[in-house]
Amino acid sequence: MVLTLFVVNGMLSWEDYTSGSVPKEQANWFLQTVATFITSCSVEQIRLAPDKFISLCKRFKDQVLQLQAPMQGIAPMRTAIRKLQSSAEHLTSLHSDFLLLCIVAKCYKAGLSIMEDDIFEVDQPKDFFLYCYYGGILNIGxxxxxxxxxxxxxxxTAPMTVLNTVAVEAYKKYILVSLIHTGQVLPFPKYTSSVAQRSLKTYAQAYIDLANSYATGKISEVEKCLETHVDKFKLDVNLGLVKQVVLSLYKRNIQRLTQTYLTLSLQDIASTVQLETSKQAELHVLQMIHGGEIFASINQKDGMVSFHEDPEQYKTSEMIEHIDSSIRRIMLLSKxxxxxxEHISCDAAYLSKVGRERPRFEIDEFDTVPQKYMTM
Structure with missing residues (x-):
């Protein structure tokens, strides 16, 4: 087989490349050779030996990271994924490696391009956890x-029998993103595994404390919590995201004002949301107007802010097209x-398991026929 011959005869061993003794020129040759192979290899052949192809691509990923050249691996890895996929709905073992390269290279748009497809087929559970975790980071970026x-x-919330590190780190970021996006952290849904519900909070106490202080709506409480757990946030490489949580509380407090007042001075806004100056309040309001988070106008003469209703009437052609697209997507997902x-209902392994778990009934456990029908 071409792939096997290529791996065995055409390359140095992976141990040689990771030993640190290989010159940079030789390592670059390795990357160029693998990249060329990925581009030109036969789809039919690599699908006959997917494990070897995946192993080769993972070594390629490790090498570009070791050379601190993640950008160099993005295009070949994306090609490798497309060649390995049986369909666009197939999550391969290379998806997470590709997303990791995009994160390290800070090439977020390249990563998002491969996440547009809905996933229904997963090779390994670990692949799914990493894919979701890295996907979350890319979207945060x-x-x-x-x-x-x-x-x-x-x-x-994915099924798990044992808690894993990826889920723990994902939960920490989940709390922070929840606070930024919704202002609260919702409880676990019922379908969350019992091990996750029991154990995740144990490993994220600093983040739960932050969520509790956020719920008070007081900037001082959030900043106090940040100061208390700053070392933990740094260790988890989440300090930047935590600072965004603090900024989001300013915005959320301003949004609350729109529900109470029609007009308000910048100075009053600053004092209410605990900003130091009216200039800072003006900057926050302008950013929120630009981002569509509030609808307001500022009178520069008297420093007054007027809050308005949402101007969207939901009857433009773009909105109708968006709604229609969403409906069609939901219908496709339903099918x-x-x-x-239906496939699971006909699966022999599933039926066998259900049959074993279903309790047996004795004949005397069934309700007897009512006496009045026996006499008819």
Missing amino acids: QKRFRKALEYLHHAI KLSAVD
Whole structure:
């Protein structure tokens, strides 16, 4: 087989490349050779030996990271994924490696391009956890907090019998993104595994304390919590995200004012939300107007802010097209779920397990026929 011959005869062993004794020129040759192979290899052949192809690609990923050249591996790894996939709905073992390269290279858009497809087929559970975790980080990097929340939610609610590190780290970021996007952390849904519900909070106490202080609506309480746990946040490489949580509380407090007042001075806004100056209040209001978080106008002469209703009437052609697209996607998803449900219902392993768990009934446990029908 071409792939096997290529791996065995055409390359140095991986141990040689990771020993640190290989010159940079030789390592670059390795990367170029693998990249060329990935681009030109036959899809039919690599699918006959997927494990060897995956192993080669993972070594390629490790090498570009070792050379601190993650950008060099993005295009070949994306090609490798497309060649390895049986369909666009297939999550391969290379997805998480590709997303990791995008994160290290800070090339977030390249990572998002491969996350547009809905996933229904997973090779290994570990692949799914890492895919969701890295997907959450990529969306955080793009300030797409709603989508990041979705990916992190999948990582902590996916079925698991033993708690894993990926789920723990995902839960920490899930708390922070929840505070930024919604202002609260919702309880675990019922379908979350029991081990996750019991243990996740134990490993994220600093983040739970932050959520509790956030719920008070007081900046001073949040900053106090940040100061208390700053070392923990630094260790988890989440300090930047925590600072965004603090900033989001300013915005959320301003949003609350729009529910009470029609007009308010910048100075009053500053004092209410605990900003130092009216200039800072003006900056926050302008950022929120630009981001569509509030609808308001500022009178520069008297420093008054007027809050307005949402101007969206939901009757433009763009909005109708968006709603129609969402409906069609939901209908497609419904059909897919029905097909999966039917497939599981006919699965021999599932039926066997259900049959073993179902209690046996004795004949005398059934209700007898009422006497009045016996006499008819």
